[in-house]
Amino acid sequence: MSLPEKKLPGSSKKPFNFLDIPFINKFIKSKWYPGIFQWLGLAIFGLIIFELMTGTINPHRNWGTAMVWVLWWPIIPILFIAVGRFWCAVCPFGKISDIVRRLVGSESPMPKFLKKYGIWLIDISFIVITWADHIFGVVHSPRGSGILLLLLLTMVVATSVFYERRTFCKSLCFLGGLAGNYSRAGALELRGNIDICRTCKTQSCYKGSEKAEGCNMFQFVRTMDNSHECNICGDCIKNCPNDSIRITPRKPTMELWGIKKPMLEQSFLAAVIMGIVLVQNVTMLQIWEQILNGIGMVTRTTSYNVNFTIAFIIAMMIPIAALWYASKLGSKTYFDTSTKQNFIRFGYAYIPIDLAGHLGHNLFHLLTETKALYFTTLQFFGVYKSGNLAVVSDQTVQILQFALVGLGTWLSMYAVYRIGEKKSVKQLWPFYLLILIFGIVNFLLFTLPMDHRVH
Incomplete structure (x- = not known):
């Protein structure tokens, strides 16, 4: 018999658990x-x-x-x-x-x-x-x-x-x-009931049992406080003898300000992704050739590989350097923390706007080239057709991109607010300004016409 489910902090109700639905519970355990x-x-x-x-x-x-x-x-x-x-x-x-x-x-x-x-x-x-x-x-x-x-x-x-x-x-x-x-910004989480897990002697969620292997990602449900390495594969649910585990919906991005052990390499990747998203968007715009020509005037070569590599490095370094500078300003003026500590903590605030830029870029391909799947599938059966690949207009995609960038920018700013422990705008302004700048840059890039992958 399992102990009562522990209520979430700040809540008077038991959290909704998908595993309370008999069909889902039975299916995941099968x-x-x-x-x-x-x-x-x-x-x-x-x-x-x-x-x-x-x-x-x-x-x-x-x-x-x-x-x-x-x-x-x-x-x-x-x-x-x-x-x-x-x-x-x-x-x-x-x-x-x-x-x-x-x-x-x-x-x-x-x-x-x-x-x-x-x-x-x-x-x-x-x-x-x-x-x-x-x-x-x-x-x-x-x-x-x-x-x-x-x-x-x-x-x-x-x-x-x-x-x-x-x-x-x-x-x-x-x-x-x-x-x-x-x-980390996802709307779903898998966690264990701490009260139950504390009394468990088997540790079968990690070690495994005759029902399933132990966690393939080396996670121990009892100590898990984030979704960074949980695949929701269900093995821990199959193995748990106490029905301690829950799969719960949550507010997207809420994990970003509750990380107990933020890591430099994860914040670094968040900054790098911002740079990569920017360069992925820029390479599909008409101004890309002008940028390459400008770099070529400095390098004195027309080699695409050389000039792209330089542009690629610069694009990645900009959000890294910007985050470091904002962290330095915050540390020097308002926080009793080092620049490195701020870089690690506030780097996670990049993630929502990373997602917005990435989704906006991918949304263009998904909605304006979808019918390529239909036409190429017909070819398997000897039917060759062609036509407009889009399911919506470019203008509709652009509106959705603007909405995504606006939402991502706001969520990143809110993440700054929560990571910064709800300090005043006067104290957190370097990080707010950082996010706002990248939000504006993404917005401006999506105002320009993009090239398609397939035609």
Whole structure:
């Protein structure tokens, strides 16, 4: 028998728990979850790889390209907001990792180096893959996209042969870093009842049982206070002998100001994502050529690779430097904290506006190129059609982008207010100004016409 559910702070009511719904509870505890989604995803992944590597090299006619860059990539941030890191539970790479470990895995402990520097490696891999996309034209090359996926798959298999659980997902996956940061702003959380967990002797949520493996992301529900590395895979729910665990809706972004141990590498990634979102948007605008020409006048070369790399580095350094300067101002004038401490704490306030810029960019592709999926799917059956790819007008997309930027800017400012422990505007103004500037920059970028990925 389980103890009464502990009420959330500041609430007089028991929090809503999706696991109180019998169907959901039974489904998550069954062998079908998340397996049914994993096997479906694995089948689709196989088709995508096949099409990318053997289908037409024309990215505008390749079904795999449309599935990855027109559907999956734009939808991913939406999933992170709605259901946290659920994608990581059903990701084909994760399922392949599980299969490899069961068949040939040695289950050696994760190396201490990965435990200590894993998030930094994720930051680096995210930067390198984004850079490589522009240098090698991955998005516009079916073969390039296929090779990238196969390289990642090779890394998954290699780490799964040697190391326990999902070492790759936790310490090396570039998408995992993005998922971890964005899921902090998500509307769903998995937590344990502290009163019940305190009396538990089995620790089966972490160690596992005959019902399921222990947490693949090395999380211990009793001490979990954030959603950064929870995949909502359900294994801990299957293993818990006391029904201590709940899956609860929450206000998006509320986790950002309640982090007990903020980390430099996570705040750094939040700042880097802001720079990458900006450069991703700028490269799709007409002014991009002017920017490259301006850099070329300084470097005295017309090499795209050289000039883009410089622009890419500058774009990432701007939000990092801006956050550092704001942190320095705050530390020097109003806070009894160091610049580094402020950088770490307030870096998380970037996340909502990161999401807004990312979603706005992806929304353009999703809503103005969606029919590419329909046309490329017809090609499987020998039917060749073409036409307008958009489901809404560019003007409608632009209005939605403006709304997202406005909402993201406000949420980031509110995060500053809460992270700053509700201090006055006079005390927090460097961080408010920081967010406002990037909000305006994103707004201005979305006023300009963008190029499509497929035509």
